[in-house]
Amino acid sequence: MTEPARKRVLTASILHEANSFAITPAPLDHFRRQGILEGAEIPARYGATRTEMAGFLASGAAAAWEMLPIIVVPCAPAGPVSAAAFAWFRDRLAAGTQAAGPVDGVLLALHGAMSVEGEPDGDGALAATVRAIVGPNIPISITLDPHSNISDRLAASVNAISAYRTHPHTDHFEAGQRAAATLARAMAGEIHPVVHHVRGHQLRGFDSARTSPPDGPMRRALTLARSLEQADPGVIEISLHAGFGLADVPHAGPSVAVTGNGADPRYTALAARLVRFAWDERHNDTVKMHRVDDALAAAAAIPPGPGPVVISDFGDAPGGGGHGDATALLRAILANPPPNTVFVSIADAAAVQAATAAGEGAELPLELGGHTAPAHGGGPIAQRFRVLKLHSGAYIHEGPYTPGVHGNFGPSALLECNTVRIVVTTFQRNILDLQQLRIFGIDPQTCGLIAIKCMDAFRAAFAPFSRAMIACETGGVSSRVHTSLTFHHLRRPIWPLDPDAVVAAHAGYTP
Ligand SMILES: [Zn+2]
Structure with missing residues (x-):
């Protein structure tokens, strides 16, 4: 008796979230310095992480599939991907897919908010590239970030969509x-999955996908989605997407994808029901934004106790494509420093070079940060700084956000000014892991105040020991105040840029 042939499964992970308003481009080097992997490097480096790729590989091992990993491009949000970098990713993916020969299935990890110079829909272009090579009958199942903007082409190019649920x-x-x-x-031929995708009439929704609030809109939408899945055995998965509102592309905003067994209008109706839920909950935002002075006053009013107060620099969050060097919050802190404060971080390669040349223990004048876009979040801070520590900037996530993944600030320095410790890095990175502070000798749990360049992602690691978390709108390009940004390519009308009544009438929603 001969063994049945092992299933051959092609897999790749190419993740990017592009902020259309960021002026920092994303050339190939931007991705290379966070560690692009190919072929056998992928299981060696990613097998022990908690990434989507590790989930693919673990499932493949359990099912004794022959896994064919092609490429991993780690997520490092910035501006749109350069045309040359994207062509490189796409060509490596296409060449690997062609070289793999006939496969039985494909697993792709995409972000869903990748735009490219000259191509508003990078994710759709990648999925369509693979589809064109493997043909119409090979199932393609993908993961997405819930901050994805899903194009019609992406939805039509794949058979199944599973966004993260946290x-x-x-x-x-x-x-x-x-x-x-x-x-x-x-x-196995047991199901024939087809994606039924419905896009809303909003730029943001589902409370930005936050699942920390126990009774927030996203948790309730997820609960509803699970009950709808259980009520209909034809529903394979309902995937919810809050969208990424800092993308000036026609298809930006919340959407719902129902992967059904075969094509059927009832699946589209389920997706539309959840899109309507997002509309009805559009004003329900569980994180209150503070202006800079209000955030510092609110922090000062928190009763003393163990653990830090964390202020998030929401407007200049590298995880949302922020430049990572805006200074509005740091300037206010330096003017009136709360005790035992750490600011993490400012991206300023020239400042790191000067600090490195001066050496640990030296004091030097710097024009720190604010060089990329002074009009968006504040220009350079001219001060004297003491160099407390120099570091390579390499770290490994301890989690709970993608534990095991390697990160890289580039050469970095811990500086001090007016008693405030400031992490200064070469590259901008979202701050979401305690290791990003510990490598500089900072124990986050013993700080009084931590100001952090991040939107929400830090909460998983920092919430367990923080006294309070305060969100601060600082005027950078990841600000939520969309009225300060000009959209040229977005479909209209859309909420909140156009009046509720106009959008509701366009959508056919009765009050
Ligand atoms: Zn996300």
Whole structure:
């Protein structure tokens, strides 16, 4: 008796979230310095992480599939991907897919908010590239970030969509396993998955996908989605997407994808029902934004106790494509420093070079930060700084956000000014892992105040020991105040840029 042939499964992970308003480009070097992997490097480096790719590989090992990993491009949000970098990713993916020969299925990890110079829909272009090579009958199952803007082309190019169900995102691995489970059923001929996708009439929704608030809109939408899945055995998965509102592309904003067994209008109706839920909850935002002075006053009013107060620099968050060097919050802190304060971080390669040349213990004048776009979040701070520590800037996430993944600030320095310790890095990175402070000798739990460049992702690691978390709108390009940004390519009308009544009439919603 001969063994049945092992299923051959092609896999790749190419993740990017592009802020259309960021002026920092994303050339190939931007991705290379965070560690692009190919072929056999992928299981060696990613097998022990908690990423979607690790979920794919674990599922493949359990099912004895022959896994064919092609490429991993780690997520490092910035501006749109340069045309040359994107062509490189796409060509490596296409060449790997062609070289793999016939496959039984495909697992892709995409972000869903990748735009490219000259191409508003990078994710759709990648999925369509793979589809064109493997043909129409090979199932393609993908994971997405819930901050994805899903184009019609992306939805039509794949058979199944599984977005993460947590924000901060701590279930990349589980999303990968779910995508693989659907692929297994499709490869066995048990189901014929088809994506039914409905886009809303909003730029943001589902409370930005936050799942920390126990009774927030996203948790309730997820609960509803699970009950709708259970009520209909034809529903394979309902995937919810809050969208990424800092993308000036026609398809930006919240959407719902129902992966059904075969094509059927009832699946589209389920997606529309959840899109309507997002509309009805559009004003329900669980994080209150503070202006800079209000945030510092609110922090000062928190009763003393163990653990830090964390102020997030929401307007200049590298995780949302912020430049990572805006100074409005740091300037206010330096003017009236709360005790035992750490600011993490300012991206300023020239400042790091000067600090490195001066050496640990030296004091030097700097024009720190604010060089990229002074009009968006504040220009350079001219002060004298003491160099407390120099570091390579390499770290490994301890989690709960993608534990095991390597990160890289580039050469970095811990500086001090007016008693405030400031982490200064070469590259901008979202701050979401305690290791990003510990490598500089900072114990986050013993700080009084931590000011942090991040939107929401830090909450998973910092909430357990923080006295309070305060969100601060600082005027950078990841600000939520969309009225200060000009959209040229977005479909209209859309909420909140156009009046409720106009959007509701366009959508056909009765009050
Ligand atoms: Zn996200």
